[in-house]
């Protein structure tokens with residue numbers, strides 16, 4: 001379809017059309033993940049689109065959240081009941097904050113906001129509710145909520161902002177996550193190599209990239225908890241720490257097989273791929289229930305951490321076996337904060353002995369930046385992609401462009 005532009009036209013829409021037609025775009029990808037450690041800010045140059053996309057990561061920064069930000073998010077995060085006033089206020093407040101953090105980053109890099117074509121803002125997931133998890137017969141649908149309203153980002157920065165990437169995925173039959181496949185396929189596929197791109201964030205997920213490059217086989221899936229349970233129990237049991245430093249607490253403990261079996265006794269692990277989950281399921285309450293069932297309430301803090309670390313690794317193994325069958329063989333490229341935890345990495349390598357492991361630096365993207373980069377790539381596709389049929393025809397992997405557009409004025 002071709003459209004002729006008739007004047008008068010909203011100048012912001014004209015700018016949008018111009019940006020879409022440029023040979024390359026400068027897009028800032030923003031991600032604030034489930035670990036609540038901070039806002040990842042990735043300034044990307046994207047040339048072309050689709051499988052011809054070329055990415056250059058020009059700048060990257062994680063702006064750590066102050067305690068107050070974390071506290072405010074935790075008041076509503078992954079909880080079935082919250083104050084509606086708190087949620088409403090936080091939505092606007094986070095949007096403003098993210099806008100300001102983008103401006104701060106640009107200033108520290110010596111880059112003018114006027115040179116940025118678009119911001120791609122994931123926002124903060126506060127509740128993820130795939131149907132298999134909420135199981136409410138009165139709501140037979142998947143749903144998810146990200147906050148940090150993008151109109152605030154657009155107005156504060158003066159930059160067109162694309163946000164709320166997960167809703168159309170759901171509207172078109174998906175669970176709203178993971179979206180990684182839509183970017184990973186374009187940037188990191190390699191003919192002749194079976195690849196798994198494993199992200200160890202709060203929740204662990206991977207993307208399968210087939211050696212054949214056939215987009216219909218591509219998918220990404222959550223596999224279970226990554227760091228979320230480790231972080232939660234470290235905060236409780238080792239005051240002053242936010243995570244298990246280099247996996248040392250877990251390394252000093254012993255895996256308790258009875259508790260591990262109880263943790264793994266959930267339908268999520270046997271369910272077909274792709275699937276999503278979140279801290280709504282994998283919460284401290286989930287662990288406490290498993291401890292009660294296995295009579296392991298009194299194991300030491302180190303043993304609990306060792307068992308939870310093994311639990312995260314087992315989730316990766318079980319999903320890899322669902323994808324490949326027994327003895328999965330693939331090149332695994334790791335990203336996310338969990339790659340800084342050698343105890344977790346060693347466990348995954350032990351459970352997948354026929355896989356080769358590297359981190360995503362080898363693919364040209366810093367592991368900590370990969371998710372923020374993803375949203376820049378998704379925004380680029382929304383602006384000028386012509387559509388790649390990722391997972392075409394398979395359940396829960398709709399081939400759609402993602403995101404809503406906020407104009408600065």
Ligand SMILES: Nc1ncnc2c1ncn2[C@@H]1O[C@H](COP(=O)(O)OP(=O)(O)OP(=O)(O)O)[C@@H](O)[C@H]1O
Pocket residue numbers: 032033034035036037199200201202203204227230231242243244245246247335336337338340341371
């Ligand atoms: N040196 C380290 N030792 C152990 N763990 C670490 C280290 N550095 C980071 N981590 C872990 O990585 C986490 C942050 O990971 P990341 O930033 O990938 O999460 P996220 O993006 O918020 O999660 P998600 O992808 O689920 O949204 C920390 O909370 C911690 O658990």
Ligand SMILES: CC(=O)N[C@H]1[C@@H]2OC[C@@H](O2)[C@@H](O)[C@@H]1O[C@H](C)C(=O)O
Pocket residue numbers: 033034125128144176177178179180181201202203204205220222276277278371374
């Ligand atoms: C609902 C939601 O925010 N999910 C996140 C979360 O963090 C990791 C995992 O759970 C993944 O499913 C997803 O993020 C990545 C970026 C994705 O959509 O691919």
